[in-house]
Structures are given as C-alpha cells and as structure tokens.
Amino acid sequence: EVQLVESGGGLVQPGRSLKLSCAASGFTFSDYNMAWVRQAPKKGLEWVATISYDGSSTYYRDSVKGRFTISRDNAKSTLYLQMDSLRSEDTATYYCARLLILRPAFDYWGQGVMVTVSS
C-alpha cells in the first residue's frame, strides 16, 4: 500500500525557517517524480515545487523561488522541503504528492502537515 507521511510542520515566526519531511513507503520511491502542494485555510490547492525521480531537476512556483528548496534522499525514501524566509502567506497545509509516471497528475497524496507563520 502506497503511503506518504509528512512531518515537521508547526508554528514559526515570519522570516524563520522550517523543514518538512515526507516518508514514502509501499512503492519504489526512486522511480517517481514527487511534489509539494499546499492549501491555505479554506482556500484552493497551490502547487509549490516538483523534483525529478533522481533529484537532478527541480521546479518551483515563482512566489517561493529562492526561499524554498525541494530535495530527496532515495536511500531513505524521503522527500524534503526546506522553507526559509517564511512569510504569513506561506501559512497552509502542505501535502507531499506522487506524480504519475509519464502523466502530469498527482496519484497519491499524504495526509498533510500544517505550517503556520505568525508572530
């Protein structure tokens, strides 16, 4: 059974950093591109970043470029999101998601982890 379990969320002050983790199991992690998608309270979904199966390519939405870094450790089957210079508008539930092979859609999602940026 495919499982994605996020951790590392919490309350953080503006300008500080936080690192999210996503532990994957039930599939060959190194075969899949992975992503982070977020959802502000009572709002819609917003793609944050994507990383290729081998970590060689990364892509970000404009509003997080230069502040967030997506990475992965295929030996540990774990996805990461390093978030620096956090802003109040980054407050959201962050989901780890797996991308279908050769298809641009997210077929499995974690349960999500809440990040609150507030003083």
Place this chain on the structure above:
Amino acid sequence: DIQMTQSPASLSASLGETVTIECRASEDIYNGLAWYQQKPGKSPQLLIYNANSLHTGVPSRFSGSGSGTQYSLKINSLQSEDVASYFCQQYYDYIFTFGSGTKLEIK
C-alpha cells in the same frame, strides 16, 4: 503562466442527478488536465488524468472530456458520497496550476 477558470464555484443537486463542472484554460493545454475530489478534512484524490482517463478505482459514473482550452468533469447518478470539493489541474511547461474549486452539495 496559464490560468485556469473553474465554474461554478458551488453547485447543489439532487441524488441521482447528473452534474457537470467546467474548467477553461487561458491557452491550449493539449489535454494536460486532471480532476481531483477533496472531501472535508481529507487529502485530494485523483479522479481523471489526461483529460479523459479514469484513475484506478474511481467509479465509472465519473468522466472527463474536452480539448484545447475547454474541459469538463461529469458525475452521473449523483451519490451522497460525492459531496466534496472538486478541482481541475493543468500541467504545461513544468508548471502546475489548479482551478479555484467547485463545492458540490446535495439538495
């Protein structure tokens, strides 16, 4: 970046009815369109990918269609468990964009 316009924002229908949700892209996305269902307090679940391909395990009452800039999700024979928010998502040039969502309720 490509913008997605989703309509309606909310929808109320009776059990057994057929409902349609639409998404319009600001430019041609060449069928790079997916649909998701999100129940309250839960993670999104993939319904449709490549505009019209039903994801594994999704009931056949869900279907997707469209091309170019116009796409739609149809739910036949509405069931009580279909109460949820529905989002479209496009992919083009390494960027993903979601529609604003449609909240579906039972009348």
